[in-house]
Amino acid sequence: MMDVLIDTDAADRLVADMLPALPGERIALREAIGRVLRQIVRAETAQPPFDRVMMDGVALRWRDELSRRLRVAGAQMAGEVGQALRDDDDCIDVTTGAVLPEGCDCVIPVERFRRDGDVVALEEGYDPARGQFIHRRGADCAEGAVVLEGGVRIGGPEMSMLASNGVATVEVARAPRIAIISTGDELVPVEATLRPGQIRRSNDLALAASLERGGFDRVSLHHVLDDRDAVRDSLDALLRAHDVLVLSGGVSMGQRDFVPDCLESLGVRCVLHGIAQRPGKPIWVGIGPESQAVFALPGNPVSSLVCMTRYVRPALLRASGLAVPVEYASIRGDTGKPLRLARFLPVRLESDPSGTLLAHARGWSNSGDFTALGGTHGIVELPPERSIAEGAPVRVFRW
Amino acid sequence: MMDVLIDTDAADRLVADMLPALPGERIALREAIGRVLRQIVRAETAQPPFDRVMMDGVALRWRDELSRRLRVAGAQMAGEVGQALRDDDDCIDVTTGAVLPEGCDCVIPVERFRRDGDVVALEEGYDPARGQFIHRRGADCAEGAVVLEGGVRIGGPEMSMLASNGVATVEVARAPRIAIISTGDELVPVEATLRPGQIRRSNDLALAASLERGGFDRVSLHHVLDDRDAVRDSLDALLRAHDVLVLSGGVSMGQRDFVPDCLESLGVRCVLHGIAQRPGKPIWVGIGPESQAVFALPGNPVSSLVCMTRYVRPALLRASGLAVPVEYASIRGDTGKPLRLARFLPVRLESDPSGTLLAHARGWSNSGDFTALGGTHGIVELPPERSIAEGAPVRVFRW
Numbered sequence: 184m185m186d187v188l189i190d191t192d193a194a195d196r197l198v199a200d201m202l203p204a205l206p207g208e209r210i211a212l213r214e215a216i217g218r219v220l221r222q223i224v225r226a227e228t229a230q231p232p233f234d235r236v237m238m239d240g241v242a243l244r245w246r247d248e249l250s251r252r253l254r255v256a257g258a259q260m261a262g263e264v265g266q267a268l269r270d271d272d273d274c275i276d277v278t279t280g281a282v283l284p285e286g287c288d289c290v291i292p293v294e295r296f297r298r299d300g301d302v303v304a305l306e307e308g309y310d311p312a313r314g315q316f317i318h319r320r321g322a323d324c325a326e327g328a329v330v331l332e333g334g335v336r337i338g339g340p341e342m343s344m345l346a347s348n349g350v351a352t353v354e355v356a357r358a359p360r361i362a363i364i365s366t367g368d369e370l371v372p373v374e375a376t377l378r379p380g381q382i383r384r385s386n387d388l389a390l391a392a393s394l395e396r397g398g399f400d401r402v403s404l405h406h407v408l409d410d411r412d413a414v415r416d417s418l419d420a421l422l423r424a425h426d427v428l429v430l431s432g433g434v435s436m437g438q439r440d441f442v443p444d445c446l447e448s449l450g451v452r453c454v455l456h457g458i459a460q461r462p463g464k465p466i467w468v469g470i471g472p473e474s475q476a477v478f479a480l481p482g483n484p485v486s487s488l489v490c491m492t493r494y495v496r497p498a499l500l501r502a503s504g505l506a507v508p509v510e511y512a513s514i515r516g517d518t519g520k521p522l523r524l525a526r527f528l529p530v531r532l533e534s535d536p537s538g539t540l541l542a543h544a545r546g547w548s549n550s551g552d553f554t555a556l557g558g559t560h561g562i563v564e565l566p567p568e569r570s571i572a573e574g575a576p577v578r579v580f581r582w
Numbered sequence: 583m584m585d586v587l588i589d590t591d592a593a594d595r596l597v598a599d600m601l602p603a604l605p606g607e608r609i610a611l612r613e614a615i616g617r618v619l620r621q622i623v624r625a626e627t628a629q630p631p632f633d634r635v636m637m638d639g640v641a642l643r644w645r646d647e648l649s650r651r652l653r654v655a656g657a658q659m660a661g662e663v664g665q666a667l668r669d670d671d672d673c674i675d676v677t678t679g680a681v682l683p684e685g686c687d688c689v690i691p692v693e694r695f696r697r698d699g700d701v702v703a704l705e706e707g708y709d710p711a712r713g714q715f716i717h718r719r720g721a722d723c724a725e726g727a728v729v730l731e732g733g734v735r736i737g738g739p740e741m742s743m744l745a746s747n748g749v750a751t752v753e754v755a756r757a758p759r760i761a762i763i764s765t766g767d768e769l770v771p772v773e774a775t776l777r778p779g780q781i782r783r784s785n786d787l788a789l790a791a792s793l794e795r796g797g798f799d800r801v802s803l804h805h806v807l808d809d810r811d812a813v814r815d816s817l818d819a820l821l822r823a824h825d826v827l828v829l830s831g832g833v834s835m836g837q838r839d840f841v842p843d844c845l846e847s848l849g850v851r852c853v854l855h856g857i858a859q860r861p862g863k864p865i866w867v868g869i870g871p872e873s874q875a876v877f878a879l880p881g882n883p884v885s886s887l888v889c890m891t892r893y894v895r896p897a898l899l900r901a902s903g904l905a906v907p908v909e910y911a912s913i914r915g916d917t918g919k920p921l922r923l924a925r926f927l928p929v930r931l932e933s934d935p936s937g938t939l940l941a942h943a944r945g946w947s948n949s950g951d952f953t954a955l956g957g958t959h960g961i962v963e964l965p966p967e968r969s970i971a972e973g974a975p976v977r978v979f980r981w
Contacts, residue, residue, distance in 0.1 A: 212772055216791045230953055233779065260808070262768025264779040280768060280881060282779040323946075324953040331956045338981050339792030339890065340928075340955035343883045346784030347952065351773035369661025369679060373611055374750035380632065380663040380681040385745030392615045393738030409659070482679060484742045491738065513937035529739075538912035538975045539938050547722075553746065554629055554723040556739035557730045576937045582737050 188459040191493070191525050191564060194468075198494055201454050201470045202502045205426065208357045212345055215337050217398055218355035219503040220345075224331035227348040229321035234283035237316040241274040241296070241303055242287035245313040253303045259284045274303060283317055290316035334504050336398065356503040358401040359426040361394060363387045364417065366433040366442060367482060368409045386431040386487050390480075393488060393582065394429075397496045409433070415445045422449060422471050429495060432482030442479050443467050451477050459567065460525040462486040466494070476502075484553040489527045489562055492580045512542035512579045514563060518571045519546060525567050529559040532579065542579055587858040590892070590924050590963060593867075597893055600853050600869045601901045604825070607756045611744055614736050616797055617754035618902040619744075623730035626747040628720035633682035636715040640673040640695070640702055641686035644712040652702045658683045673702060682716055689715035733903050735797065755902040757800045758825040760793060762786045763816065765832040765841060766881060767808045785830040785886050789879075792887060792981065793828075796895045808832070814844045821848060821870050828894060831881030841878050842866050850876050858966065859924040861885040865893070875901075883952040888926045888961055891979045911941035911978045913962060917970045918945060924966050928958040931978065941978055 189197070207221040236242060243253060250272045258276035259266040266275050268286035275284045283290070289311055296303045305311075324330060331344045337355070345353055370384040371377065387404045394402050403425075407417045414433070421428055433442035447453060450472040458466055463486040467479040478495050480487040497507045518528060530542040542563050547555035561581035565571050588596070606620040635641060642652060649671045657675035658665040665674050667685035674683045682689070688710055695702045704710075723729060730743045736754070744752055769783040770776065786803045793801050802824075806816045813832070820827055832841035846852060849871040857865055862885040866878035877894050879886040896906045912934075917927060929941040941962050946954035960980035964970050 212787065216794045226953070228776070230951075232776070232781075260768075261766055262779050262781075262808075264777075280766070280781070323951040328953075330953045335957070336795075337791060338795040339788045339887050340952070340958060340981055342791035343784050343788035343887065343952050344956060346772045346787045347782050347883065349772060349776075349782060367660055367679070369659075373745045373748060377627070377631070377748070378663075380661050382631075382661075382679070383746050383748060385742050388611065388745045389738045389742035392736060392741035395615045396735075396737040409661075484746065488738045488742060508933065510933040511935050511937045534907065534909040534939070536910050536975055537938075538910045538940075539936075540933070541937075552629075552722045553739070553742050554625070554727075554729045557743060558734070559739060576935055582739055 188457045188464070188524075189455060190459050190567075194455055194458045194494065195497070197455050198468055198498045199501055201468070202476050202498050203474045204504060205356045205359055205502050207354050209352050209354050212342075212351055212353050215345070215353045215355055216342065218337050218358070219505050220331065220335050220337055220341060220353065221333045221356050221504055222354040223329050223333060224344055224348055224350060226324045226326055226328045226330050229326045230324035231318050231320055231322065234320050235318040236277045236279060236281040236283055236290050237318050238290055238292040239278050240290055240292040240316070242268075242277045242284050242290050243274040244268055244271050244287055245289035245311065246271065249305070249311070251305045253305075255298075255301050255303055257284070288317070289313055292316060334506060336505065359399060359499055359502065360424065361399060361402045361427040361429060362405055362421045362425045363390050363394075363402060364405045364407060364421065364428060364430045366407050366409060366414060366430060370406060386482065386484055389484060389488060390429055390431060390491055393491045393496065394499075396582070397499070399496075399499055411441050411445065414442060415448065418445055419449055422451070422473075422475055422477075426475055427499065428471075428475060428477045429491070430477070430479040431487045433479065446477055446479070451475075459523070460527065461522060462527065463490040463493070464524065466490045468494070485547065485556065488556070488582070492562060492582055493527065493564070510540070510579045510581070511576050512540040512563065513574050514542050514544060514571055514577045515573060516544040517546060518544050518565055521565070521567065521569050521571075523567055526565040527562040528565065529556055530561060530563050530579070531558060532560040532581070540579070542577060587856045587863070587923075588854060589858050589966075593854055593857045593893065594896070596854050597867060597897045598900055600867070601875050601897050602873045603903060604755045604758055604901050606753050608751050608753050611741075611750055611752050614744070614752045614754055615741065617736050617757070618904050619730065619734050619736055619740060619752065620732045620755050620903055621753040622728055622732060623743055623747055623749060625723045625725055625727045625729050628725045629723035630717050630719055630721065633719050634717040635676040635678060635680040635682055635689050636717050637689055637691040638677050639689055639691040639715070641667075641676045641683050641689050642673040643667055643670050643686055644688035644710065645670065648704070648710070650704045652704075654697075654700050654702055656683070687716070688712055691715060733905060735904065758798060758898055758901065759823065760798060760801045760826040760828060761804055761820045761824045762789050762793075762801060763804045763806060763820065763827060763829045765806050765808060765813065765829060769805060785881065785883055788883060788887060789828055789830060789890055792890045792895065793898075795981075796898070798895075798898055810840050810844065813841060814847065817844055818848055821850070821872075821874055821876075825874055826898065827870075827874060827876045828890070829876070829878040830886045832878065845876055845878070850874070858922070859926065860921060861926065862889040862892070863923065865889045867893070884946065884955065887955070887981070891961060891981055892926065892963070909939070909978045909980070910975050911939040911962065912973050913941050913943060913970055913976045914972060915943040916945060917943050917964055920964075920966065920968050920970075922966055925964040926961040927964065928955055929960060929962050929978070930957060931959040931980070939978070941976060
């Protein structure tokens with residue numbers, strides 16, 4: 184099986200084809216921040232919904248020979264209605280955002296007049312234009328026009344459009360229920376006193392952090408010992424309650440690496456086992472009987488984070504209905520010798536003032552060297568069998 | 583005051599100088615995902631902490647003339663200790679991650695031998711090297727070396743290093759307590775039926791979304807009517823309980839825009855009022871008696887989001903102790919005519935395969951045109967008084 188390793192892009196496609204779209208659910212708008220929109224949003228009314236005053240000042244009826252002194256006959260603040268101009272020598276006090284009073288077609292900003300009680304005196308020589316500082320009903324958008332498509336994460340602009348158009352409950356992709364399972368007798372909790380041969384359990388927390396930072400926070404952590412029955416029972420229970428299982432450890436060829444066997448005995452079909460890359464080569468990916476996605480990642484900290492960043496998170500984004508943006512950078516620094524495998528190197532990213540994204544290679548002494556990750560922003564993927572020249576474009580995956 | 587508008591960079595500096603660093607707090611590691619690290623992390627032990635087996639296979643003592651058949655005298659799995667090699671013709675079963683058994687200095691991977699009961703027969707012609715597949719104690723990192731500096735958000739790699747080094751509770755920047763206050767009689771809740779002149783309250787939700795997506799989720803929403811006493815009382819109470827107030831609306835020159843007056847009467851000192859930019863010109867920024875930051879943003883949806891993205895979020899990042907990365911892109915499309923003010927335009931971002939970040943300008947018909955925000959990723963800042971050529975580098979601020 185190690186002889187027929189697939190390449191990184193083929194792995195991507197296999198994973199993409201395997202995963203069904205997550206179902207949608209309807210939730211309160213306030214809860215929808217960061218969720219993936221799964222509906223079209225249409226303009227509830229024309230935008231603006233009325234002729235809207237754009238400046239604080241007075242509204243009046245424009246004429247060729249405008250009076251330079253006008254009587255303030257009323258006021259219409261934002262949120263109010265009902266004012267109408269009766270006399271061409273009158274004006275009406277208005278504020279930004281107010282409905283333009285009936286009969287008016289021009290707004291004079293407050294900087295352009297002096298005011299004395301009920302009388303407004305226009306600045307000398309000031310020549311207002313008909314229609315000025317009025318944002319006309321429907322100028323931005325007709326009623327019913329599509330203002331937002333699905334397939335985006337709900338951030339500031341999206342929330343602005345959802346709320347303005349009265350979308351009080353919103354259809355979003357259901358957040359996937361994710362179980363992270365670390366396997367291995369040598370793993371002890373973070374707060375434990377280390378005995379010889381023991382290692383702190385860090386992959387589950389690191390993978391959870393990666394998922395949460397990527398917008399997936401419905402995550403639970405589990406630890407099972409290297410015992411075939413215990414692993415099988417745990418996986419059986421976890422498969423029933425989750426959309427996604429992420430395992431760390433137990434997928435290389437050792438005699439205790441029975442995770443793939445266990446998974447297959449539970450009806451999880453192997454989609455790929457092994458990718459022509461370093462680190463992360465022994466990754467195992469499968470699909471469960473209820474279409475649960477199962478990612479069994481190598482146990483070393485760097486390999487598991489690389490696989491999470493390169494495959495798991497993009498797959499979950501796609502299943503949520505998001506387009507996964509492809510990002511490139513220009514490589515800087517020593518990238519080492521080519522291999523027959525694709526290589527992932529940690530990088531610091533820097534935006535050059537020209538607009539080019541620079542990826543400064545850090546390198547690592549080996550695939551377990553997580554101390555090289557400090558201060559890095561992501562990884563670059565270097566293709567197999569090729570030397571990479573300084574400045575060459577490479578694909579970037581942010582942590 | 584509108585005559586002496588400061589420019590965007592000067593505004594940035596004023597805001598940066600105004601805001602004190604947020605205090606630190608110590609929290610459980612599991613709660614620290616996404617928080618800003620405020621401590622140095624040192625290697626608890628050498629990395630690796632012991633001579634670590636890098637492959638599943640057998641460990642043995644290397645010699646020039648190695649036996650081709652070896653007796654398996656024991657097993658040492660990951661997490662176990664105590665095995666020692668007694669005889670040079672013996673070997674010991676090992677798995678990836680195991681402590682190298684005493685007396686061994688070479689690991690033969692499982693692919694390189696056949697096994698028959700207790701006897702292992704090496705592949706014909708296979709010539710292992712002394713020390714192979716052993717990750718030596720301390721090879722990556724000496725005990726006590728700094729593996730992580732403060733001033734980063736805790737994601738996957740950071741969590742990996744914190745957990746591996748036994749940092750069970752971690753010093754992070756306290757999350758700022760933020761109140762978002764929308765002002766205006768014309769604002770009604772999202773689920774309300776609109777009457778003429780009314781507008782749904784959307785800015786508070788949009789600003790909350792922007793803050794939460796930027797990593798600030800300790801946010802509460804408030805609405806006050808256009809009444810001087812109500813505004814003053816609300817602001818007074820909110821100032822006592824928050825580190826940051828973000829107001830939307832009530833800061834231009836209209837007669838009802840008494841927010842700056844109210845703030846100053848509560849001891850909030852004006853740091854800036856008005857920036858030479860469009861949209862977002864009327865922004866008011868102040869600092870409270872207990873160093874609370876107060877950002878009073880213009881009421882229109884686009885202006886408030888632009889000011890949030892350009893000033894508020896970067897200021898909060900700096901106060902948290904994070905370096906705020908500067909990002910540039912190469913502009914594409916029609917950017918319109920220069921103004922005497924800096925201009926912000928919404929853009930779609932695309933990473934070109936060369937590594938250049940492209941910003942495709944969308945433009946808007948006016949500063950209230952939030953329908954232009956759909957499908958955009960951020961804004962670009964165009965300097966005043968200059969035509970911007972296609973392809974010119976510009977600063978980008980992601981939503």
